[in-house]
Amino acid sequence: MTQNKRTLASAAAAVAAALLLASCGGTGDGPAPEAADRSAAAFNGADVEFARMMIPHHRQAVEMSELARTRAGEDVRALAEEIEAAQGPEIDRMNGLLEAWGEDTGDTGDTGAEDHAGMDGMLSQEQMAELERAEGEAFDTLFLELMVLHHEGAVAMAETELEEGADPEARELAQEIVDAQRSEIELMDTMLGGAGGGDRDESSGSGEHGGH
Numbered sequence: 001m002t003q004n005k006r007t008l009a010s011a012a013a014a015v016a017a018a019l020l021l022a023s024c025g026g027t028g029d030g031p032a033p034e035a036a037d038r039s040a041a042a043f044n045g046a047d048v049e050f051a052r053m054m055i056p057h058h059r060q061a062v063e064m065s066e067l068a069r070t071r072a073g074e075d076v077r078a079l080a081e082e083i084e085a086a087q088g089p090e091i092d093r094m095n096g097l098l099e100a101w102g103e104d105t106g107d108t109g110d111t112g113a114e115d116h117a118g119m120d121g122m123l124s125q126e127q128m129a130e131l132e133r134a135e136g137e138a139f140d141t142l143f144l145e146l147m148v149l150h151h152e153g154a155v156a157m158a159e160t161e162l163e164e165g166a167d168p169e170a171r172e173l174a175q176e177i178v179d180a181q182r183s184e185i186e187l188m189d190t191m192l193g194g195a196g197g198g199d200r201d202e203s204s205g206s207g208e209h210g211g212h
Contacts, residue, residue: 043101046164050174051094052106053119054157058087058094060123061150064143067131071139075191079184080143086180090173097170121153144188151181151188 061083068080098105123131123146134142154177161174 043167043170044165046161047167047170048098048101048103050157050161050165050170051098052103054154054177055091055094055105057119057122057150057154057157058091060128061087061147061154062091063128064123064131064147064150068139068143071135072143073137073140076140076143079187079191083147083184090177093169093173097167097173101167119153120156121150123150141192144192148185148188148192151185155181155185 065080065084065087068077072080095105127146131139131142131146158174158177158181162171162178165171165174
């Protein structure tokens with residue numbers, strides 16, 4: 001009886017230890033459940049393309065917004081600050097996603113406008129130079145016109161991710177971009193007077209450089 005009791009006690013202790021380890025997510029040597037789930041999360045080529053292309057796209061929007069610090073009027077400067085504050089952290093999120101997927105980010109910290117001129121809404125070097133030369137009201141108008149186009153391109157890219165992407169976090173970020181930038185497009189159209197949409201597209205050269 002004594003031996004049986006010892007055997008039962010040992011078995012019970014082993015079961016309890018196994019349950020404890022399961023509830024704690026394993027030993028300290030293994031990955032936490034969240035990390036394991038994330039590393040195993042399904043992603044596809046559309047997710048990778050979305051992150052890799054949106055990073056330089058966002059960086060250009062941040063560069064445009066930085067110009068507004070010393071050139072824009074109060075309202076446009078406030079909007080530019082909001083854009084910069086939102087898109088900077090989104091760049092970090094996309095770099096984090098690529099790293100979690102084991103993919104090269106390709107992020108040099110530069111927009112590489114000459115390499116991405118065909119991307120939706122990406123400003124050409126000439127357009128960026130024109131914005132850099134503008135001051136006062138001329139800057140405000142040009143900034144709004146170009147940023148509307150830039151946002152439209154980002155929305156298009158994010159909608160493609162929603163249609164074709166697989167990673168839940170990437171899709172969530174894409175939806176956030178769609179919601180936020182559509183709202184900002186409406187605001188910027190209002191600031192421009194709303195009715196100038198057709199003139200805006202023609203004057204900004206959107207047919208050559210896409211919609212963002």
